[in-house]
Amino acid sequence: MIDFSIILAGFGGQGVLSAGKMAAESALIEGKEVSWFPSYGPEMRGGTANCSVVISDEPIGSPVINEPDVLIALNQPSLEKFEDTLKPGGIIIIDSSLVKVSPKRTDIRFIPINSSEIASELGSMAYATIVLLGCVSAATGAFTRDSFEKALYDVLPERRHHMIPNNLNAFDKGAEFAKQ
Amino acid sequence: MAVVFQKTKGLTDKPFHYCPGCMHGIIHRLIAEVMEEMDIIDKTIGVASVGCTYNNYDYFSCDMVQAAHGRAPAVATGIKRCKPEEMVFTYQGDGDLASIGTAEIVHAAARGEKICTFFVNNAVYGMTSGQMAPTTLLGQVTTTSPLGRDAETRGYPINVSEMLSTLTGAVYIERVALFDYKHIQEAKKAIAKAFRVQQQGLGFAMVEFLSTCPTNWGKEPIEALEWCKEKMVPQYPLGVFKGKDLEV
Amino acid sequence: MAKRVLMKGNEVIAEAAIRAGCRHYFGYPITPQTEVMHYMAREMVKHGGTFVQAESEVAAINMVYGAAATGERVLTSSSSPGISLKQEGISYIAGAELPAVVVNIMRGGPGLGGILPSQGDYFQATKGGGHGDYRNLVIAPASVQELYELTVKAFDLADQYRMVCMILGDGTIGQMMEPVAFKEQEETVEVAKPWATTGMHGRQKHNTITSIYIDPDDLEAKNRELQEKYRQIEEKEVRFESSNLDDAEIVIAAYGTCSRICKNVIRQAAELGIKVGMVRPITLWPFPSKEFARVADMPSVKGFLDVELSSGQMIEDVRLAVNGKKPVYFHGRMGGNLPTQKEILDEIVKIHKGEM
Numbered sequence: 001m002i003d004f005s006i007i008l009a010g011f012g013g014q015g016v017l018s019a020g021k022m023a024a025e026s027a028l029i030e031g032k033e034v035s036w037f038p039s040y041g042p043e044m045r046g047g048t049a050n051c052s053v054v055i056s057d058e059p060i061g062s063p064v065i066n067e068p069d070v071l072i073a074l075n076q077p078s079l080e081k082f083e084d085t086l087k088p089g090g091i092i093i094i095d096s097s098l099v100k101v102s103p104k105r106t107d108i109r110f111i112p113i114n115s116s117e118i119a120s121e122l123g124s125m126a127y128a129t130i131v132l133l134g135c136v137s138a139a140t141g142a143f144t145r146d147s148f149e150k151a152l153y154d155v156l157p158e159r160r161h162h163m164i165p166n167n168l169n170a171f172d173k174g175a176e177f178a179k180q
Numbered sequence: 181m182a183v184v185f186q187k188t189k190g191l192t193d194k195p196f197h198y199c200p201g202c203m204h205g206i207i208h209r210l211i212a213e214v215m216e217e218m219d220i221i222d223k224t225i226g227v228a229s230v231g232c233t234y235n236n237y238d239y240f241s242c243d244m245v246q247a248a249h250g251r252a253p254a255v256a257t258g259i260k261r262c263k264p265e266e267m268v269f270t271y272q273g274d275g276d277l278a279s280i281g282t283a284e285i286v287h288a289a290a291r292g293e294k295i296c297t298f299f300v301n302n303a304v305y306g307m308t309s310g311q312m313a314p315t316t317l318l319g320q321v322t323t324t325s326p327l328g329r330d331a332e333t334r335g336y337p338i339n340v341s342e343m344l345s346t347l348t349g350a351v352y353i354e355r356v357a358l359f360d361y362k363h364i365q366e367a368k369k370a371i372a373k374a375f376r377v378q379q380q381g382l383g384f385a386m387v388e389f390l391s392t393c394p395t396n397w398g399k400e401p402i403e404a405l406e407w408c409k410e411k412m413v414p415q416y417p418l419g420v421f422k423g424k425d426l427e428v
Numbered sequence: 429m430a431k432r433v434l435m436k437g438n439e440v441i442a443e444a445a446i447r448a449g450c451r452h453y454f455g456y457p458i459t460p461q462t463e464v465m466h467y468m469a470r471e472m473v474k475h476g477g478t479f480v481q482a483e484s485e486v487a488a489i490n491m492v493y494g495a496a497a498t499g500e501r502v503l504t505s506s507s508s509p510g511i512s513l514k515q516e517g518i519s520y521i522a523g524a525e526l527p528a529v530v531v532n533i534m535r536g537g538p539g540l541g542g543i544l545p546s547q548g549d550y551f552q553a554t555k556g557g558g559h560g561d562y563r564n565l566v567i568a569p570a571s572v573q574e575l576y577e578l579t580v581k582a583f584d585l586a587d588q589y590r591m592v593c594m595i596l597g598d599g600t601i602g603q604m605m606e607p608v609a610f611k612e613q614e615e616t617v618e619v620a621k622p623w624a625t626t627g628m629h630g631r632q633k634h635n636t637i638t639s640i641y642i643d644p645d646d647l648e649a650k651n652r653e654l655q656e657k658y659r660q661i662e663e664k665e666v667r668f669e670s671s672n673l674d675d676a677e678i679v680i681a682a683y684g685t686c687s688r689i690c691k692n693v694i695r696q697a698a699e700l701g702i703k704v705g706m707v708r709p710i711t712l713w714p715f716p717s718k719e720f721a722r723v724a725d726m727p728s729v730k731g732f733l734d735v736e737l738s739s740g741q742m743i744e745d746v747r748l749a750v751n752g753k754k755p756v757y758f759h760g761r762m763g764g765n766l767p768t769q770k771e772i773l774d775e776i777v778k779i780h781k782g783e784m
Contacts, residue, residue, distance in 0.1 A: 021605065025434055028607055034434065036605035040460055040543070061692030062685070063604045066768045192634075223627040227494070228638075237636040243625035245497045246638035248520050251490035254482065258494025258502070259625070261478040262452055266627040284490070287483035 003058060004142065005065040007082050008129070009050035010074025010095075019072075019129035020051035023136065025151040026143035027055040035063035048077060055142045070140065072132050076101055093135050095128060111135055113177045119170065124163075127170035134174025145171060190215040194238045201394035201401025203358050204232060207300060208239055210364070211269070214371045215242065218379075224267040225259050227252045229281075231273035232306040250281025253288035256295045267378055269296040275305045278314040278338050285344070292349030292383035296374040299340060302391040303412060310396030314338045317415055322396070337415055341388045345421035351383035352423035355416060357390040359405045363418075376428040385423075390416055432607035437572050438463035440608055441505065441531055441595065442471065444579035447614045450501040450529070451477030454491035456484055456510060459543045460599040461533035464505040485510040489517030489530075496526035497637040499624030501583050505531035507599075508549050509540060511557075518592050519558030522654070523639025527586035527619075529579070530564075531595045533602035534737075536764045544764020545599035545685060550741035553596050554713040561651055563658050564592040565665065566712040568683040572606035578710070580614055587619040589661060596712060598737055600685040600766070661714055668716035669708045675728045676705030678779055681720070681746045681756075682735040683709045685766065690735055693772045700773075702780045703728070712742065720749035731755040731779055735772055738762060757784050 006023060008016040017038050024034040038051045052065040070091045073079040076099050079092070086092060088107045097116035115131035137143055148171060152164050187193075190212025196205045215221045224242040228234060230249035237244030247255040252270035260268040277285050277299050288295065304322055305311040312322040312329060315337050319328040329337075345353045352374060356367040367389060374385035390412050392404035399407060435443070442464045445453070453468040465481070472479040478495075482488035488504050495502040506514060511532045521528055534549045536542040553566045565585050569575040579595055586593040625635045641647035669687075672694055673679065680690045687708040697704040707723060709716050723729060731754050734743040740758045747756050759775045761767045778784050 021434065024605065028432060028434055034607060036434070037600065038603060040599075040603050059691070060606075060688070062689040062766070062769070063606070064600060064685075064689075064766050066770070222629055225498070225625050225627055234640060235638075235642075237638060241634050243627055243634050244636045244638075245494060245625050246524070246636070246640060247493070248490060248516055251486065251493075251517070254487040254490035255494035255497070257480065257487075258452070258454065258491035258496075259498055260494075261480060261491070262495045262498040262500045262502075263626060283483050284487050287487065291480075 003056040004054075004069035004140065006053045006055075006070040006072065006136065006142075007050060007065055007068040008053070008072045009048070009078030009082060012049045014049075014074045015126060015129045016049050016072070016074060017051050019133055020053045022130075022148070022151060022155065023053050023133055023143065024055070025155055026148040029147040029150050029154075030143060032057060032143075033060050035060045037063040050078065070136055072136065073099055074129070075099060079103060091139055093132055095132065109139075111139065111177055113174060115174065118173050122166050122170055124166070127166060130167050130170040131174035134171035135178045137171070138175035138178035145175070188212045188216045190221050190241055191239055192241045196239065198232065199395045201392060201404055202232070203302075203389070203391040204300065206358055206364060207298065207367075207389055207391070208236060210368045210371055211271075211298060212240060214368060214375060218372065218375055220267050220375065223265070224269065225263065227256045227259070227268070227270040229270065229272040229276040231276050233271055233273065233300075234307070236271060250276050250279070251284055252276065253281065253284040253293070253295070253297065257288055257291070257293050260293060260295050264294070267296075267375060269298060271298045272300070273306065274299070274301045274303065274313045274315040278340050285340070286347070289344045289347045289350040289384045289386070292351070294378050294381050294383060296378050297384070297386040298371070299386055299388045300391050301340070301388055301416065302393040304393050304396045306393050306396055315340075315416075317411055339416060341386065341421045344386060349384050350386065350422055352377045352385040352426055353388075353421040355388040355390065355418050355421065357408065357413065357418055359409050373428060377423070377426070380428055382426070382428070388416075390418070430609040430611065432609045434605050435572065435608050436463055436603065436605050437575050437597065438533065438602040439467045440572050440576045441579050442467035443610070444576045445503045445529065445583070446471060446475055447610070448501065448580040448583040448616050450503045450583060451475060452495045452500050452502040453478065454480045454482050454488040454495070454502070454504050455506065456482050456488050458507045458510045460535060460602050461505050461507045461531065463602070464531060485513035486516065489514040492528050492530075493517055493521055493524070493526060496521065496528045497524070497625045499621035499626060501527075501587070503529045503531070505533070507533050507535050508537050508546070511549060511552065515552070515558035518564065519560050519562060520639050521592050522558070522562035522564070523560065524637050525590040526637065527590050529582045529586050529593050529595065532597070534596065534598045536762065542764045543599065545737060545766060546762065546764060547598050547684060547686065547737035547741070548762070549596065550712065550736070550738060553594055554715070554745075562654060563661075563713055564594045565589065565661060566594045566596050567667075568596045568710060568712050569601060570684050570687050570708065572601070572604065572608050575601060576608050576610065580616065584617045585665065588617065589657060591657075596684070598685050599764070665711060666714045666716050666718070667710035668719050669710060670705070670719060670723070671708070672703070672705040673723060673726070675703050676726070677703045677728060677730050678705075678776055679723055679729055679732050680704060680706040680735060681709075681732055681742065682706065683712060683742065686735045686737060689767060689769060690772060693769050693776065696769060696773050697776050700777065702776060704776060709742070715745045715749070717745070717749035720746055721751065724750040724753040729754055731757060733757045733759060733772075733775055733779060735767060736760045737766065755784070
C-alpha cells in the first residue's frame with residue numbers, strides 16, 4: 001500500500017510548488033488519492049517556498065505534513081528546517097549543485113543530485129526539479145514514469161509540448177541516482 | 181371638469197411623515213414627477229438610505245431597496261450590475277453620504293457606476309436630532325457643536341460636489357437649491373438630466389440639493405429658507421460642477 | 429465516474445458558484461481566500477457575469493445585498509478580518525431575508541492575527557456575528573470535493589430559505605489542492621422570487637426590500653417569522669458524518685480540516701486497541717445536537733474529545749448536546765498551527781487510561 005508524503009522546499013522561483021503539483025498530478029493519473037498544500041502569504045514574499053504532497057491508496061487525512069517520508073531540498077535553509085522532521089528511514093534528496101552541506105541524520109537515506117548542473121546541460125533550469133522528481137519516482141514507486149509523462153501532456157500547454165522529451169530525459173537522469 | 185393638477189404616479193398615496201417646512205417632500209415629488217414624465221417608474225429601482233428618509237420606499241411607487249447607513253451607492257452598484265437595463269437611484273442625506281458613506285460614494289463615482297445619486301444637504305443630522313454633519317457650517321450650532329462648529333476641534337465642511345467632480349467616472353454633478361419656484365424648476369431639470377445621463381450609460385451622476393431643516397435649525401420655515409440662501413450658498417455655491425456642456 | 433482534476437479549494441469554490449448559476453461576485457482581496465477572487469475576475473467575463481473589486485468588504489457585502497435584492501444568485505468571499513467587516517451587511521441581509529452565499533476562509537485572530545489556518549470564527553459564524561436575533565446557515569466542508577458539492581448546495585439553501593448560507597473553511601481547505609470530480613450538469617433548485625426588486629414592468633404593486641420595522645409589534649412579528657424559519661431549518665437541514673461509532677469508547681468531535689487529521693488518528697488508535705469514533709458536523713448551524721445526544725447515550729462511549737483550531741468554540745455546542753452525560757475533553761491549536769496526529773493520539777491515550 002502506498003501512503004506517503006513529500007515536502008519540497010527551496011527558494012521562490014525554483015519551481016518547488018509546480019514540481020509538487022506534477023508529483024500529485026502523476027499519482028492522480030494512477031487513481032491514487034493526492035493532496036497538495038503550499039506555504040502561502042508573506043512567507044512566499046520572503047523568498048522561501050515549500051509544499052506538502054501526500055500520495056495514498058486511502059482517503060487522505062491531513063494535507064499538512066508533520067513527518068514527511070521524503071524531503072526534497074533545493075537550498076540549505078530548507079534542509080536545515082525540515083531535516084529533523086523526516087521519518088526514520090525516510091529519504092532526503094538535495095540539489096547538490098546548490099546545497100553544499102549533508103544532513104546530520106544517519107537513520108535516513110541521503111541522495112545528493114547535481115540537478116541544477118544537469119538541468120543547465122539540458123538547456124533550462126526548469127528541469128532541475130524534474131530530475132529530483134525522477135529520483136523520487138524510482139526510489140519510492142509513488143508514481144511511474146508513464147503517469148508522469150501523461151501528466152506532462154495534461155498540465156503543459158500545447159506550445160510547451162516540445163519540452164516533454166527533455167522533461168523525460170531529466171526525469172530518467174534523476175531516476176538513475178535512486179539506483180545507486 | 182378639466183384636471184389641472186394631480187399627484188404624480190411616481191408617488192404612492194401614503195402621506196409623508198416629514199416635519200413642516202422640510203424639503204424632502206419637494207425633492208421626492210420632483211424625482212417622482214421626472215420618473216413619470218420620462219415614463220420610467222416601471223423600470224426604476226430606488227435605494228433608500230438611513231436618515232429622515234429611511235422609509236421613502238413607502239413613498240416612491242417604483243421598486244425600492246432600503247440600504248444600511250452610508251451603503252446606498254454600494255447597494256445601487258449591486259442592483260445596477262444585475263439589472264443594467266433598469267434605472268437605479270440612491271437618495272441620501274449628508275450624514276449618510278458625506279460621513280459614514282464617503283468611501284462608498286467616492287468609489288461608486290470613481291467606477292463611473294451608471295446610477296443617479298440624489299444628495300440632500302441640510303447641514304445637520306435630522307433624524308437623530310440635530311447633531312453636527314460633515315456639511316455643518318463653521319460657527320453653526322448643533323447638539324454636538326453647542327458652541328458652534330469650530331475648525332480647530334471639529335474640522336471644516338465638506339464640499340461633496342466639488343470633491344466628486346474631480347473624478348473621471350463622475351460625468352454629471354450639479355448643486356441646486358429649492359428656496360423659490362425658479363430654483364425648484366432648475367432642480368427638476370437637474371434630476372431629469374441625471375436620469376438621462378444614466379439612460380445613455382454615460383457614468384455616474386449626482387444632484388446635490390441644498391435643503392432646510394427648520395426643526396433642528398430651530399427656525400421657522402421661511403426663516404430657514406432665508407438662512408439657506410444667506411449662509412449655505414456662500415459655502416456651497418450653486419451650479420454645474422461636471423458635465424456643463426453635456427448634451428443629453 | 430467523471431474525471432478527477434487537481435484543483436485548489438479556493439478555485440473550486442468559485443467554479444462551484446458558477447456551476448450553481450451564480451453570475452455576480454463582489455469582493456475585496458485578503459489572504460488566504462484571494463484565489464476565489466482571481467478565478468472570478470477571470471471567469472465571470474466568459475460567463476457574461478459581474479465581477480466587482482469593491483473598495484472594502486463593507487461595500488462588497490452591500491453590493492451583495494443589492495444584487496440579491498434583484499433575485500440574482502450572488503457570492504462574496506473573504507477571510508476572518510474581512511468577514512468581521514461584512515457583519516453589518518450580513519445582519520441586514522438576514523433582516524431583509526435575502527439569499528446570498530458568503531465564504532469565510534478563516535485565518536488566525538483576533539485583530540489582524542495571522543494568515544494561517546484557524547477555526548476561530550465559529551462563534552461569529554454560528555451565533556450571529558452581527559447584531560440582532562438571526563442565524564446563518566453554516567456549512568463546513570472537509571475536502572475539496574465536498575467544498576464543490578456543498579458550495580453548489582449553499583446556493584439552493586440560500587434561495588430556499590432566503591438567508592445567508594456561509595461556507596466556513598479554514599486556510600488549509602482554501603489553499604490545498606485535491607482531486608475534484610465535477611458533474612456534467614448541476615441539479616440546482618429553481619426558486620421563484622416574486623419579492624425581488626427587478627423594476628415593476630407591469631407588476632401592480634411595487635416591491636420593497638427592507639429590514640426596518642419601526643413599530644415594535646411589527647418587528648416582533650418579523651422576528652417570530654424568522655425564528656419559525658430557523659426552527660424549520662433545525663428540523664430539516666442538519667448534516668453530519670458519523671464514523672466508527674460501533675463500540676466506540678471515545679468519540680471525537682471535529683469539523684473541517686481537524687476532522688481529516690482525526691481520521692488518521694482513529695486508525696492509529698485502533699492499532700493501539702482503542703476504539704475511537706467521530707461525529708463530524710457538516711452544518712455547524714444547524715448543529716447536529718441530536719446526534720451528539722444519541723451518541724452520549726451509547727453505553728460504550730466513555731467520553732468525547734473535541735478537536736479544533738481554536739481555544740474551544742464548537743465545544744460549547746457539543747457540551748450542550750451531551751448535556752453532562754459524558755465528559756467532553758478538548759484539544760486545540762491556535763495561531764495557524766495545526767494539531768499533529770501524535771498530539772491528538774496522546775490525548776486519546778490519556779483519556780483511555782483515565783488520566784484526564
